[in-house]
Amino acid sequence: MSLIREIKPLEEERLGWMAATFESVLDLVFIADLKDRFIYANPAALKKLGYTREELIGKTGKLIMSERNPKNLREEVLQKTLEPPYIWEGEVINVTKEGHEYCAYLKTALVRNKRGEPIGMTGISRDITEQKKEQEELESYAKKLEKANQELRKTQEQLLRTEKLAAVGVLSAGLAHEIGNPLASISSLVQLLQRKKPDEKIAESLENIQGHVQRISWIIQNVRDFTKEDQQSFMAVDLEEILRNSLQRICLQRNEKRIEIQTKFEPHLPRVSAEASQLSQAFNNIFINAFEAMGEEGKLEIFAQCFVKDMVQISIKDSGRGIPKENMRKIFEPFFTTKEVGKGQGLGLSVSYGIIKSFGGDIRVESIVGEGSKFEILLKKYL
Numbered sequence: 001m002s003l004i005r006e007i008k009p010l011e012e013e014r015l016g017w018m019a020a021t022f023e024s025v026l027d028l029v030f031i032a033d034l035k036d037r038f039i040y041a042n043p044a045a046l047k048k049l050g051y052t053r054e055e056l057i058g059k060t061g062k063l064i065m066s067e068r069n070p071k072n073l074r075e076e077v078l079q080k081t082l083e084p085p086y087i088w089e090g091e092v093i094n095v096t097k098e099g100h101e102y103c104a105y106l107k108t109a110l111v112r113n114k115r116g117e118p119i120g121m122t123g124i125s126r127d128i129t130e131q132k133k134e135q136e137e138l139e140s141y142a143k144k145l146e147k148a149n150q151e152l153r154k155t156q157e158q159l160l161r162t163e164k165l166a167a168v169g170v171l172s173a174g175l176a177h178e179i180g181n182p183l184a185s186i187s188s189l190v191q192l193l194q195r196k197k198p199d200e201k202i203a204e205s206l207e208n209i210q211g212h213v214q215r216i217s218w219i220i221q222n223v224r225d226f227t228k229e230d231q232q233s234f235m236a237v238d239l240e241e242i243l244r245n246s247l248q249r250i251c252l253q254r255n256e257k258r259i260e261i262q263t264k265f266e267p268h269l270p271r272v273s274a275e276a277s278q279l280s281q282a283f284n285n286i287f288i289n290a291f292e293a294m295g296e297e298g299k300l301e302i303f304a305q306c307f308v309k310d311m312v313q314i315s316i317k318d319s320g321r322g323i324p325k326e327n328m329r330k331i332f333e334p335f336f337t338t339k340e341v342g343k344g345q346g347l348g349l350s351v352s353y354g355i356i357k358s359f360g361g362d363i364r365v366e367s368i369v370g371e372g373s374k375f376e377i378l379l380k381k382y383l
């Protein structure tokens with residue numbers, strides 16, 4: 001039998017075959033005329049939608065479209081099917097005869113006769129409610145996983161920071177021991193020379209030496225302070241007083257005029273569990289940084305309020321130059337500084353971090369380059 005002869009009967013039987021296929025598939029199959037009136041719906045469609053064939057035939061697709069679909073969705077489907085590209089696919093919300101709504105994935109196409117003239121449309125749709133639910137669940141798991149991952153990374157970083165601090169502690173104890181004694185000798189020798197009434201130039205140099213000696217002692221003391229492991233006994237500290245005193249001292253030192261300072265303390269702020277001079281030092285370091293970041297002009301906002309149950313939150317916000325993203329992780333590390341050599345030791349924030357952590361508190365930072373930085377400190381209420 002030639003190929004041509006084989007194809008001819010096939011074509012004639014095609015419609016019958018198609019109908020038989022439509023009757024048995026699980027997907028919902030519809031055929032509609034060019035005015036979107038159903039002329040055929042397969043048993044799966046009738047079953048899912050709850051209509052008899054007689055009820056559905058002659059009705060338009062509007063009957064099974066939920067009101068919750070985006071406005072103009074039906075018009076869009078019809079337009080895309082009747083005009084180029086002559087197909088449409090996407091999600092729609094269908095509604096059954098009983099009013100039950102479900103999400104379906106619909107594919108439509110234009111049907112033409114042998115002469116290529118449009119005669120109707122087909123639509124094949126599938127209930128994807130379960131699939132969507134699974135996808136949403138999956139997405140929510142993915143989000144949870146991402147959050148857990150972030151927490152883990154944060155904890156890891158904190159751990160690393162604590163380890164680093166511990167290492168610095170060991171090192172600094174050794175350093176303090178090795179450097180402390182010769183330093184004390186230098187200091188007393190300088191004092192001795194100063195008492196001998198040297199001429200002006202030498203006196204100036206001696207003062208310089210004394211200044212440097214003090215700076216070295218200060219560095220050692222600081223590093224030791226914040227890595228100190230000995231159990232401290234904390235007191236009930238008046239946070240507002242500490243903050244105000246600390247601010248006042250710095251403003252006096254800097255002869256501050258052009259920085260606007262705004263404070264807002266919640267009335268009856270509870271006392272916090274801390275050691276006053278160390279807490280003051282922790283705030284000092286943060287304030288100094290803020291002033292340095294703002295330069296001549298700017299605004300410093302200090303807020304304190306009760307936070308979750310047992311904590312008080314202090315927020316120190318400056319309008320300074322901000323901290324670049326790549327530095328955000330490093331600023332609490334000892335010896336990290338962006339200042340010129342000799343200008344900063346990179347100890348201020350690591351000292352503050354160590355102090356606040358030792359009180360059972362926490363410190364966080366947010367910053368936008370060019371806009372400013374906000375340090376948020378949490379301290380335990382004194383109970």
Ligand SMILES: Nc1ncnc2c1ncn2[C@@H]1O[C@H](COP(=O)(O)OP(=O)(O)OP(=O)(O)O)[C@@H](O)[C@H]1O
Binds near residue numbers: 293322345373
């Ligand atoms: N408020 C801030 N605005 C912008 N950058 C800041 C701010 N606070 C800290 N930094 C950045 O973090 C770095 C580390 O601060 P940290 O106080 O630890 O050290 P330092 O100020 O450089 O030196 P030191 O405090 O020992 O004199 C700073 O060099 C600076 O780059």
Ligand SMILES: [Mg+2]
Binds near residue numbers: 285288289349
């Ligand atoms: Mg500093």
